[in-house]
Amino acid sequence: MAQHEPERILLAHGGGGQLTSQLIRELVLPHLRNEALSPLGDSARLELGSTSICLTTDSYVVKPLFFHGGDIGKLAVCGTINDLAVAGSRPVALTLSLIIEEGFEKPLLERILQSIGRTARENNVSVVTGDTKTVERGSADGLFINTAGVGVRLPGVNPGLDRIKVGDKVLLNGTIGDHGMTIISQREGIEFESRLVSDCAALADLTCMLFERTGVKFMRDATRGGLAAVLNEIVEGAGLAIEIRDANIPVRPSVQAAADMLGFDVLNIANEGKFVAVVSPETADACLELCRSHPLGRDAALIGEVVASQGVPLVELRTKIGGRRIVQMPYGRELPRIC
Amino acid sequence: MLDRIAKAQQQIDHACRTLGRPITVMEVCGTHTVAIFRSGIRSTLPEGLKLLSGPGCPVCVTDQGYIDAVLELAQRDDCIIATYGDMIRVPGKDGSLETCAAKADVRVVLSSEDALQLARDNADKTVVFIAVGFETTAPASAVVVKEAAREGIKNFCILSGHKLILPAMRALLGGMNDRVDAFLCPGHVSVIIGASAFAEIVSDFGRPCVVAGFEPLQIIEALAEICRQLSNEKAELKSIYNAVVTEQGNVAAQRIIAECFEAADGYWRGLGKIEKSTLVLKEQYRRFDAFARFGLSDEPGEDLSGCRCGEVLCGLIEPPQCALFATRCTPAKPIGPCMVSSEGTCAAWYKYGRRS
Numbered sequence: 001m002a003q004h005e006p007e008r009i010l011l012a013h014g015g016g017g018q019l020t021s022q023l024i025r026e027l028v029l030p031h032l033r034n035e036a037l038s039p040l041g042d043s044a045r046l047e048l049g050s051t052s053i054c055l056t057t058d059s060y061v062v063k064p065l066f067f068h069g070g071d072i073g074k075l076a077v078c079g080t081i082n083d084l085a086v087a088g089s090r091p092v093a094l095t096l097s098l099i100i101e102e103g104f105e106k107p108l109l110e111r112i113l114q115s116i117g118r119t120a121r122e123n124n125v126s127v128v129t130g131d132t133k134t135v136e137r138g139s140a141d142g143l144f145i146n147t148a149g150v151g152v153r154l155p156g157v158n159p160g161l162d163r164i165k166v167g168d169k170v171l172l173n174g175t176i177g178d179h180g181m182t183i184i185s186q187r188e189g190i191e192f193e194s195r196l197v198s199d200c201a202a203l204a205d206l207t208c209m210l211f212e213r214t215g216v217k218f219m220r221d222a223t224r225g226g227l228a229a230v231l232n233e234i235v236e237g238a239g240l241a242i243e244i245r246d247a248n249i250p251v252r253p254s255v256q257a258a259a260d261m262l263g264f265d266v267l268n269i270a271n272e273g274k275f276v277a278v279v280s281p282e283t284a285d286a287c288l289e290l291c292r293s294h295p296l297g298r299d300a301a302l303i304g305e306v307v308a309s310q311g312v313p314l315v316e317l318r319t320k321i322g323g324r325r326i327v328q329m330p331y332g333r334e335l336p337r338i339c
Numbered sequence: 340m341l342d343r344i345a346k347a348q349q350q351i352d353h354a355c356r357t358l359g360r361p362i363t364v365m366e367v368c369g370t371h372t373v374a375i376f377r378s379g380i381r382s383t384l385p386e387g388l389k390l391l392s393g394p395g396c397p398v399c400v401t402d403q404g405y406i407d408a409v410l411e412l413a414q415r416d417d418c419i420i421a422t423y424g425d426m427i428r429v430p431g432k433d434g435s436l437e438t439c440a441a442k443a444d445v446r447v448v449l450s451s452e453d454a455l456q457l458a459r460d461n462a463d464k465t466v467v468f469i470a471v472g473f474e475t476t477a478p479a480s481a482v483v484v485k486e487a488a489r490e491g492i493k494n495f496c497i498l499s500g501h502k503l504i505l506p507a508m509r510a511l512l513g514g515m516n517d518r519v520d521a522f523l524c525p526g527h528v529s530v531i532i533g534a535s536a537f538a539e540i541v542s543d544f545g546r547p548c549v550v551a552g553f554e555p556l557q558i559i560e561a562l563a564e565i566c567r568q569l570s571n572e573k574a575e576l577k578s579i580y581n582a583v584v585t586e587q588g589n590v591a592a593q594r595i596i597a598e599c600f601e602a603a604d605g606y607w608r609g610l611g612k613i614e615k616s617t618l619v620l621k622e623q624y625r626r627f628d629a630f631a632r633f634g635l636s637d638e639p640g641e642d643l644s645g646c647r648c649g650e651v652l653c654g655l656i657e658p659p660q661c662a663l664f665a666t667r668c669t670p671a672k673p674i675g676p677c678m679v680s681s682e683g684t685c686a687a688w689y690k691y692g693r694r695s
Contacts, residue, residue: 010437018671188449262449263370263681265377321344321555323379325691331670 014337016224016270017330042220043087045153054089056080057148063337065112065142067186069178069198072145073115075272075339078202079223080149081123085204086219086275088159088211089151094120096130097146102137112143123202125149151204154211161237163217168306169284170242171277173206173291174199174299175250176227180269181258183338190262194254201273206294213290215283222274223339225330228267228315230276232329235313244304244327245318267317268330270338278306340556347556347563348383354566355387363389363518364565365511365654367504368525369396369682370553376691378555388562391654392687394507394610395525397472397500398425398680399652402606403640405471405500406431406676411635412467412498413443419461420445421454422469423476428679430643435679451479455486458495467629470497474531477501477618478592481599484620484627498629499618503602504528505536506616512544515610516653521547521565523558526580533588534578541576550578599624606639608676609649648675651684658688665693 012019024040036044043054060076070078077094084091096116100109120127178199185196203221210216218238222230227249235242251266259266273296279287284302291297315327355362366372372392375381381390394400410431413420420436424447427436436445444464448454451468458466470480480497487495504525511519524537529550537548547568551561561579568575578584596618605617620628630637642649646668647661658664658677668674670686677683 008438010440012437022671190449263373317379319377319379319555321341321378321380321383321559323382323555325376325379325382326693328690328693 012331015330016229019331020224041087042083043089043151045087052153054084054087054151054153055148056083056087057146058083060145060147060339061141061337062183062339063141064183064186065108067198068182068195070200070272071112071115072143073112074119075200076145076147077116077119077123077125078200078272079339080147081125081202081204082221082273082275084149084151085202085207086221087151088157088219089153090208091123091125091149091151091204093126093128093150095148096127098130098132099140099144099146100132100134101140101142102134104142109143119202123204154208157211159211159216159218161218161234164234164238164240164278164306165280166240166306166308167281168217168278169281169302170231170244170304170306171279171284171287171291172222172227172249172301172303173203173275173277173297174273175252175255176222176271176274177251177255177259177266177269179272180226180338181255181264181266183270184262184264185258190258196254196258199271199273201296203273203275203296206291206296207275209294210277210287210290214287215280216277216287217280218278219275222271222276224270226266226268226270227274227276228265228327228330231315231327234276234278235309235315238306239309239313241307241309241313242304242315243307243318244315246320248301248303250299250301267327272339281305344556344559347559350563351388351559351566352385354570355385358387358570361387361389362566362569363391363520364523364562365391365393365519365521366523366525367393367395367508368523368527369399369680370527371395371523371525371551371558372684372687373682374553374555375558376687378558379691380555380558381692383559384562388566391519392651392684393511393519393654394607394652395504396677396680396682396684397476397502398429399648399676399683400502400507400607400610401429401471401500401676402608403431403642404606404636404638405498405640407640408630408635408637409436409469409498410434410439412629412633413439413445415443415633417465418444419457419464419466420469421448421457421466422446423448423471425680425682426469426471428673429676430674430679432643451476451483455483455492455495458487458492462494465494465496468495468497469500471500473502473504473525473528474596475527477596477600478531481595484599484624485595487627488624496627496629496632497620498635499600499620501600501618502605502607503616503618505532505539506613507607507610508540509543510610510613510616511653512540512546516655519546519654520569521549521574523561523565524548524550526550526552526584529578529580529584529588531589531592533586534576534584535586536588538576541574545574547574548576550580550584552580552583608642609652612639643674646675648677648685651677658685661685665689
C-alpha cells in the first residue's frame with residue numbers, strides 16, 4: 001500500500017469502544033464543540049425558556065432486522081427512550097427516519113412500523129415527525145432507522161459524574177449480555193439448548209421512579225461495549241476507581257455458555273435494556289429494593305463500589321475464585337451491527 | 340468449589356515453600372492463557388510459582404511470511420479471503436486484513452464450512468480460506484477440502500498454516516527455553532490428539548505434563564498436581580480433564596487430518612524452523628493449496644521492527660519487558676500478533692493485567 005493512502009473508517013469505529021471514542025474526539029468534536037455537546041452524555045441538556053429538556057439521536061443498523069425479543073423498530077424506540085431516560089428525563093416525543101433499500105418487502109416494513117407504534121404507545125411517547133428515503137439496491141442492507149427524542153427533565157434531578165464519591169455503590173438492573181449474544185448467535189445460525197432472548201426494553205418507567213424517589217447520582221445504559229465500557233467511562237469521567245465482584249453480576253447461564261463458546265467476555269457484550277446507576281451508600285439498599293419491585297429490574301444487583309484511584313482510574317474485578325483482574329475499555333471490533 | 344480451590348492453593352503454597360526454588364509452569368494453549376488472566380489466577384499464586392505463556396495462540400505463532408502471503412492475496416480482486424476473526428488485525432508490512440478490508444473482499448467466518456459456502460455462492464471469485472490453528476481446527480479444514488473435492492468445487496482453496504503442538508514443545512525444551520519445569524497441557528488440542536500424546540515430553544525431557552480444562556478450579560488443581568510431582572521429583576503424565584479428553588483422543592479427527600495433510604518442516608514466529616511441525620496438503624489435494632495455486636512464498640518473513648513477540652512466545656520475556664508494549668503496541672494499534680489475537684499473551688496482559 002502506498003504511503004499516501006488515506007486512513008479509512010473501520011467497522012470497529014462503530015463498536016462503542018476505544019476507536020469510537022477516538023473518532024468522536026479527533027474528528028467530530030473539533031468542528032462542532034459547544035457547551036451542550038462537549039460532555040458527550042447520552043443526551044444533551046438544553047434550557048428552553050423555563051423548560052429544561054434532554055435531546056438525543058441514534059441510528060439503528062442491527063442485523064438481523066428481526067431477532068428473538070425484538071426487531072429494529074422496537075430497538076429504535078427503546079434505544080432512544082433509554083438515552084433520554086438515563087439522563088434524568090421523561091421521554092415525550094420521537095422523530096423517525098427510515099432509509100429503505102430498493103426491493104425491501106412492504107409487509108416486513110409494515111411489521112416493523114407496527115412494532116414502532118406499539119412500543120411508542122406502551123411507553124407514552126409519540127412519534128411526531130419523520131422522513132422516508134429510499135436508496136438503490138445494494139446501498140443499504142434492507143432498512144436503516146434513525147430516531148431522535150426529546151424528554152422533559154425531572155425537576156430537581158441532576159445526575160453527573162462529578163457527584164460520584166468514594167464509597168458509592170454500583171447498581172445494575174439485571175442480567176448482562178442477553179442482547180449481544182442473541183444477535184450474534186442468530187446471525188451465525190447457532191442454536192443453543194435454551195433460546196437466547198434480547199433484553200430490548202424501554203427503561204424510562206423504572207429510571208424515572210428511581211430518580212424521583214432515591215439519590216441516584218449517575219446513570220448510563222450499557223449498550224455497545226457492554227458493562228465494561230460504561231464502567232470505564234465512569235471511572236475516567238469521575239477520576240476514581242471501581243471494584244466489582246464477579247459473583248454479584250447477574251448473567252444467564254445460557255448467555256454465559258454462548259459467550260464462552262464463542263470466546264467473548266460477557267462484560268463487553270451489548271445490552272439493550274440495562275443501566276448502571278451509581279448511588280450513595282445510604283440509599284443503595286432502598287434503590288435495589290425499588291429496582292427489584294419493577295419488572296425490568298427483577299434481577300437487579302449491587303455489583304460493586306467506587307474506590308479511591310491508585311494513580312490511574314481503573315475498573316477492577318474480584319473474580320469468583322478470589323483473584324483480581326483489570327476490566328479494560330473494549331477495543332470495539334467484537335460485534336459489529338449489534339444495534 | 341471454593342473448598343477445593345483453597346485445598347489446591349495450600350498444596351501449591353506448601354510445595355513452593357518446601358522446594359526452595361522458583362517453579363516455572365508453561366501453558367501452551369491460548370484459551371488457558373485467557374482463562375488464567377480472566378479468572379485472576381496469577382494474583383492468587385505464591386511468588387515462587389511463575390506462569391509463562393508459550394506458543395499456544397495459533398495466530399501468534401504464525402510466521403510473518405504467512406501473514407505477508409495473506410495480505411498479498413488480499414490485494415487481488417479475483418479472490419475472497421475467508422478468515423477466522425482473530426487473523427483480521429494481524430499487521431504485515433502493508434497494513435492488516437482489517438485495513439485492507441476497506442478495499443479487498445475479506446469475510447470473517449466462524450467455520451470452514453462457511454468458507455466453502457462462500458465459494459458455492461460466489462462462482463466468479465476464488466475463495467481462499469485462511470486455515471490457521473493447531474490440531475483443533477485442522478480437521479475442519481480437512482473436511483471442507485474433501486467436500487470441495489467431492490463436489491468438484493474449483494473456486495476454493497486453503498492457505499494452510501496449521502501447526503502441531505508437540506514439535507513446538509520439543510523445540511522449546513531442546514534449547515529454546517529450558518527454564519520450563521512443567522507443562523499445563525492444552526485442553527482442546529488434547530481432545531483431538533489424546534492425553535497420551537504428551538507421554539514423550541515426560542519420558543524424553545522429564546517434565547511433568549498435566550492436561551486440564553478451562554475452569555479456574557481445573558487450572559488450579561492442575562498446578563497443584565504439577566507442584567506435587569515436582570516436590571516428589573517424579574515427572575508424570577496426568578489428565579484431570581477426563582470428562583472430555585481420552586487417552587487416545589478423537590481417532591476419527593486424527594484420521595481425517597492424516598488423509599488430507601502431511602507434516603512438513605515449517606516456520607514459527609520466535610521458534611524458527613521446526614521439523615515436521617506444520618501441516619501441508621497431500622499430493623492428491625494439492626490443487627486446493629493456495630500457496631501452489633497463486634505461487635505464494637512460504638519462506639519465513641521478517642518480523643516487524645522492534646517487535647519481541649517471538650521471545651514472548653518462547654516464554655523468554657514477559658510482555659511488559661518489550662519496549663513497544665502498551666506504548667506503540669496496543670490493541671487499538673497492534674504491532675505484533677500477540678497483541679492482536681484475543682488469545683495472545685500481550686493482549687491478555689494488556690487487557691487484564693495492565694495498571695497504567
